[in-house]
Amino acid sequence: MSDNVLSPSSVSAGSVSPAPVTVLGAGAMGTALVRAWRAAGHPVTVWNRTPARAEALAAEGATVARTAAEAVAANRLVVACLLDDATVGAALEDAGLAGRDLVNLTTGTPAQARARAAWAEARGARFLDGGIMAVPPMIGTPGSGAYVLYSGSRALFEEHRAALAVPAGTRWVGADPGFAALHDVALLSAMSGMFAGVAHAFALIRREDVAPKDFAPLLASWLTAMAPHVHTAADQLESGDYGRGVVSNLAMQVAGGATLLRTAEEQGVSAELLTPYLRLLERWLAEGHGAEDTTGVVELLDLRRDGARS
Ligand code: NDP
Numbered sequence: 001m002s003d004n005v006l007s008p009s010s011v012s013a014g015s016v017s018p019a020p021v022t023v024l025g026a027g028a029m030g031t032a033l034v035r036a037w038r039a040a041g042h043p044v045t046v047w048n049r050t051p052a053r054a055e056a057l058a059a060e061g062a063t064v065a066r067t068a069a070e071a072v073a074a075n076r077l078v079v080a081c082l083l084d085d086a087t088v089g090a091a092l093e094d095a096g097l098a099g100r101d102l103v104n105l106t107t108g109t110p111a112q113a114r115a116r117a118a119w120a121e122a123r124g125a126r127f128l129d130g131g132i133m134a135v136p137p138m139i140g141t142p143g144s145g146a147y148v149l150y151s152g153s154r155a156l157f158e159e160h161r162a163a164l165a166v167p168a169g170t171r172w173v174g175a176d177p178g179f180a181a182l183h184d185v186a187l188l189s190a191m192s193g194m195f196a197g198v199a200h201a202f203a204l205i206r207r208e209d210v211a212p213k214d215f216a217p218l219l220a221s222w223l224t225a226m227a228p229h230v231h232t233a234a235d236q237l238e239s240g241d242y243g244r245g246v247v248s249n250l251a252m253q254v255a256g257g258a259t260l261l262r263t264a265e266e267q268g269v270s271a272e273l274l275t276p277y278l279r280l281l282e283r284w285l286a287e288g289h290g291a292e293d294t295t296g297v298v299e300l301l302d303l304r305r306d307g308a309r310s
Pocket of ligand 1: 026081105134135136
């Protein structure tokens with residue numbers, strides 16, 4: 001990870017007592033956060049809509065608040081990890097947010113994060129949005145690679161950075177409160193495409209005498225080998241030259257795409273996961289970009305582009 005990432009193991013408690021934290025939400029992720037802060041000695045006040053889930057954490061030293069407003073009143077640093085943005089608004093409706101530092105680790109869209117920031121600031125709170133790049137077992141586990149993307153109030157981020165770095169690494173992505181969600185959703189969207197490809201690949205071999213467990217290592221190493229292509233794509237996007245550093249041109253890839261589709265048909269596998277991407281490549285080829293890389297399809301995806309078709 002880069003220099004602006006503070007990993008959980010790189011923060012020592014030092015001589016300062018661990019800061020008290022309020023956590024709203026004791027779902028799978030909220031519970032993992034509470035446990036990580038408790039394990040590092042932070043006093044934690046927790047609230048959950050269904051009290052039993054929060055009460056289970058009392059045995060681990062957390063203080064259980066009866067209402068979200070009571071939990072918010074308990075500590076300056078308030079971390080929300082609820083189902084969605086609407087839930088955050090509903091839970092905090094009656095809470096006194098003036099003077100509070102609200103860190104929202106609930107997954108949402110960039111626009112929701114920006115609106116929630118304005119909403120919190122209008123109530124006198126500082127606001128930081130976060131996108132958790134981890135699953136609960138990675139939280140509070142040094143070396144797990146877990147990190148949280150943060151954007152919004154830089155002052156809040158710096159002031160609470162040591163506490164924020166306890167459950168996962170911290171990565172600052174900008175003052176725009178929508179940027180954490182933007183980065184989070186962009187990464188998840190890429191993952192979604194990868195999982196779609198993995199599902200298609202397993203569907204192709206499924207009815208043959210190929211063991212999924214024999215195929216899986218090939219698949220993992222192939223995806224890993226292809227991953228660095230993102231750096232070539234970034235270079236092409238920044239230079240505006242989609243012909244720079246091309247190793248497999250678009251015309252060849254479209255021809256290869258026909259083989260992928262024919263193989264799906266031969267194997268009796270639906271091509272519904274493959275077709276949308278391959279159709280985009282064909283459209284870009286028809287616009288005369290055969291000698292370039294595939295990166296230019298981002299232009300076809302841009303609905304604000306002049307003459308864009310959806
Ligand atoms: P869970 O489904 O386990 O927990 C959801 C939480 O939201 C619970 O505390 C639940 O309370 C609360 N909640 C749901 N609806 C309401 C409501 N109407 N009013 C008040 N509280 C409500 O989800 P997670 O803990 O896994 O996820 C929490 C957030 O973390 C989500 O935004 C998720 O996207 C994000 N996240 C989760 C990851 C994961 O792998 N789990 C990974 C990265 C991000 P109750 O117990 O009463 O139902």
